[in-house]
Amino acid sequence: MVDTSESLPLFSSGQIDRRRLLALGAGALAFSTFSGAALAAKEKPIKVAAIFTVPVEQQWVSRIHKALKAAEARGDITYKFSENVANTDYERVMRQYSQEGADLVVGEVFAVERPARKVAADYPDTAYLMGSSFGPTKPNFSVFDNFIHEPSFLTGMVAGKLTKSNIIGLVGGYAIPEVNRLMQAFMEGAVSVNPDVKFLVTFINSWYDPPKAKEAAFAQIDKGADILYAERFGVSDAAKERGIKAIGNVIDTAGDYPGTVVASALWHMEPTVDRAIKAVMDGTFTAEDYGPFSYMAQGGASLATLDPKLVPPEVIDLVLLKEKEIKDGLFRVNVNDAEPKSTM
Amino acid sequence: MLDALDILLQANFWAATIRIATPLIFGVLGALLCERAGVLNLGIEGIFVAGAMSGWLAVYLGLPLWGGVLVAALVGAGFGLVHGVLTVPLGLSQHVTGIGVTLLATSAAYFGYRVAFPNVGTPPRIEPFPPLDVPVIGNLPFIGPIVGQQTAFTVLAFACVILVAFVLARTPLGLALRAVGDNPEAVEAQGLSVVGLRMGAVMAGSALMALGGAFLTLSAFNAFYFGMINGRGWVCIALTVFASWRPGKALVGALLFGALDAYQLRLQTITGGAVPSQIFLMLPYIFSIAALVLVARRADYPRALMKPYFKGQR
Numbered sequence: 252m253v254d255t256s257e258s259l260p261l262f263s264s265g266q267i268d269r270r271r272l273l274a275l276g277a278g279a280l281a282f283s284t285f286s287g288a289a290l291a292a293k294e295k296p297i298k299v300a301a302i303f304t305v306p307v308e309q310q311w312v313s314r315i316h317k318a319l320k321a322a323e324a325r326g327d328i329t330y331k332f333s334e335n336v337a338n339t340d341y342e343r344v345m346r347q348y349s350q351e352g353a354d355l356v357v358g359e360v361f362a363v364e365r366p367a368r369k370v371a372a373d374y375p376d377t378a379y380l381m382g383s384s385f386g387p388t389k390p391n392f393s394v395f396d397n398f399i400h401e402p403s404f405l406t407g408m409v410a411g412k413l414t415k416s417n418i419i420g421l422v423g424g425y426a427i428p429e430v431n432r433l434m435q436a437f438m439e440g441a442v443s444v445n446p447d448v449k450f451l452v453t454f455i456n457s458w459y460d461p462p463k464a465k466e467a468a469f470a471q472i473d474k475g476a477d478i479l480y481a482e483r484f485g486v487s488d489a490a491k492e493r494g495i496k497a498i499g500n501v502i503d504t505a506g507d508y509p510g511t512v513v514a515s516a517l518w519h520m521e522p523t524v525d526r527a528i529k530a531v532m533d534g535t536f537t538a539e540d541y542g543p544f545s546y547m548a549q550g551g552a553s554l555a556t557l558d559p560k561l562v563p564p565e566v567i568d569l570v571l572l573k574e575k576e577i578k579d580g581l582f583r584v585n586v587n588d589a590e591p592k593s594t595m
Numbered sequence: 596m597l598d599a600l601d602i603l604l605q606a607n608f609w610a611a612t613i614r615i616a617t618p619l620i621f622g623v624l625g626a627l628l629c630e631r632a633g634v635l636n637l638g639i640e641g642i643f644v645a646g647a648m649s650g651w652l653a654v655y656l657g658l659p660l661w662g663g664v665l666v667a668a669l670v671g672a673g674f675g676l677v678h679g680v681l682t683v684p685l686g687l688s689q690h691v692t693g694i695g696v697t698l699l700a701t702s703a704a705y706f707g708y709r710v711a712f713p714n715v716g717t718p719p720r721i722e723p724f725p726p727l728d729v730p731v732i733g734n735l736p737f738i739g740p741i742v743g744q745q746t747a748f749t750v751l752a753f754a755c756v757i758l759v760a761f762v763l764a765r766t767p768l769g770l771a772l773r774a775v776g777d778n779p780e781a782v783e784a785q786g787l788s789v790v791g792l793r794m795g796a797v798m799a800g801s802a803l804m805a806l807g808g809a810f811l812t813l814s815a816f817n818a819f820y821f822g823m824i825n826g827r828g829w830v831c832i833a834l835t836v837f838a839s840w841r842p843g844k845a846l847v848g849a850l851l852f853g854a855l856d857a858y859q860l861r862l863q864t865i866t867g868g869a870v871p872s873q874i875f876l877m878l879p880y881i882f883s884i885a886a887l888v889l890v891a892r893r894a895d896y897p898r899a900l901m902k903p904y905f906k907g908q909r
Binding site: 305306308313335420426451452453454455456457458459460461462463465466467469470471473474484485488502504507590593595 | 605811864
């Protein structure tokens with residue numbers, strides 16, 4: 252069993268304002284002081300090790316890698332990483348880095364939730380910051396996730412306004428919460444500006460099969476889709492070949508597909524990573540949910556700059572207005588982890 | 596219901612079928628060639644990866660597209676040599692060696708990629724094979740759009756089917772190859788080299804497998820990704836049994852698999868989410884298993900498949 256009983260509330264839904272965050276942070280601090288769980292302060296640069304189950308080119312992981320590289324360039328950390336680690340091997344690699352004296356271990360434990368928490372319990376002096384679908388585990392296991400549903404909603408608005416056939420295609424990897432959440436927000440955004448819009452949803456059951464993603468995208472274009480939500484590599488290529496538009500996800504691919512990718516929801520891991528590094532240095536690292544640091548208000552997510560040549564100015568104005576509302580806490584994008592379905 | 600049938604009348608569906616089937620055609624032909632000579636080659640999945648990576652890298656480094664195809668074939672033949680040496684003269688377990696070759700070839704490809712590109716954001720791209728521009732056929736209704744979406748690489752796949760079928764059925768070399776997989780003693784008695792024939796078949800077969808991988812990075816897509824082969828090699832092993840080790844049936848099997856995959860991608864979008872997407876994703880694989888169950892009962896295995904041959908041993 253993953254022990255989440257002592258964890259802080261996983262505020263994956265609900266509006267996050269600064270005050271509530273502070274209160275939670277303070278609560279966590281008080282709690283950890285009470286139980287004496289905070290780790291000892293560390294000298295800069297701290298030793299950071301990252302363990303990824305996919306190559307660092309993979310969109311999702313590339314964002315974590317980038318933030319850690321930036322911290323390394325600043326001289327805050329020394330950085331080592333292992334990529335393409337099989338899930339069956341994950342625990343061993345975690346132990347190895349922990350044994351070698353890493354101060355902070357970063358990674359993704361979606362397939363090894365329980366073993367990863369066991370390792371963390373064995374190394375109480377090491378801080379862990381892991382991508383996870385569950386909550387944090389005391390005393391030293393913090394979690395994060397890609398909560399970029401807010402900009403996804405905004406890109407959905409762009410798609411809803413730009414579609415002429417009123418059919419939008421979405422190609423996803425696996426129907427897991429991390430994917431569903433963003434697709435659902437995207438669809439909600441599109442419907443909010445265009446109630447007539449219909450969706451085609453296809454999953455390819457692979458993270459990394461661009462030829463297959465491309466075929467899935469072709470099938471949707473054949474069915475009338477004129478804007479594609481590119482959750483996977485390969486979708487934008489199909490859009491480009493057939494001369495339709497695509498919406499980017501997690502990374503900004505507008506440069507690779509000029510004129511094809513019209514909007515992108517970006518994920519920034521810097522707020523999460525920098526906060527964890529600082530906490531380790533200060534000796535205040537505790538088991539926390541870093542999810543909120545991927546929200547727009549915290550700078551953990553953003554909408555890539557919209558190009559007025561591709562998106563009409565009135566649409567840009569509409570979207571930017573909504574963006575401001577989200578940042579100010581006036582509009583809340585729902586977190587819906589249910590598998591999205593075709594609506595045709 | 597009509598929607599589901601309507602898909603079959605779309606030219607784009609058939610174009611997708613051929614695109615999806617092309618790497619499998621190469622793979623099944625390669626596996627078939629190895630097995631007809633008596634050697635099971637489970638290195639196929641890794642050889643796909645190595646072919647995809649090396650062919651793409653060669654083009655990225657400046658070779659023409661066909662140069663990339665050649666490099667992929669040579670790399671495939673190289674891994675075939677490794678598998679052949681271990682299983683033919685040394686007579687090691689073909690299962691274990693094959694899995695070993697898959698692990699080796701996959702890791703070598705990843706390693707080579709990471710050494711060449713230690714620090715990239717998105718994987719670099721190349722200019723892939725362009726769609727065919729066929730003068731007369733390209734203008735035909737229905738057929739035109741199907742052909743017009745394919746590339747010269749697909750034409751090579753179909754040419755290979757004809758070539759392998761011809762060599763196996765109509766040439767002395769083909770007769771010797773078939774014999775070496777059925778009755779190596781008889782081949783030896785003819786004064787032919789069992790080791791030489793088997794090594795040649797494994798290397799040629801592995802070269803074909805590598806072409807299947809290269810198709811994915813040079814034609815179906817334009818970049819190399821870790822894990823992009825995604826089990827296509829294993830599908831080919833199953834299709835080889837389905838094809839009863841015959842090139843013509845291999846083509847049919849690959850096309851059927853491609854059609855089912857293209858079909859499920861389209862079905863996913865018309866059922867309005869009434870059926871879980873996982874059911875559709877299973878379809879091509881369920882077909883493979885069902886076909887195996889039906890066909891394998893009557894399958895005419897090469898008699899000496901997986902039996903190492905040692906000269907003079909009874």
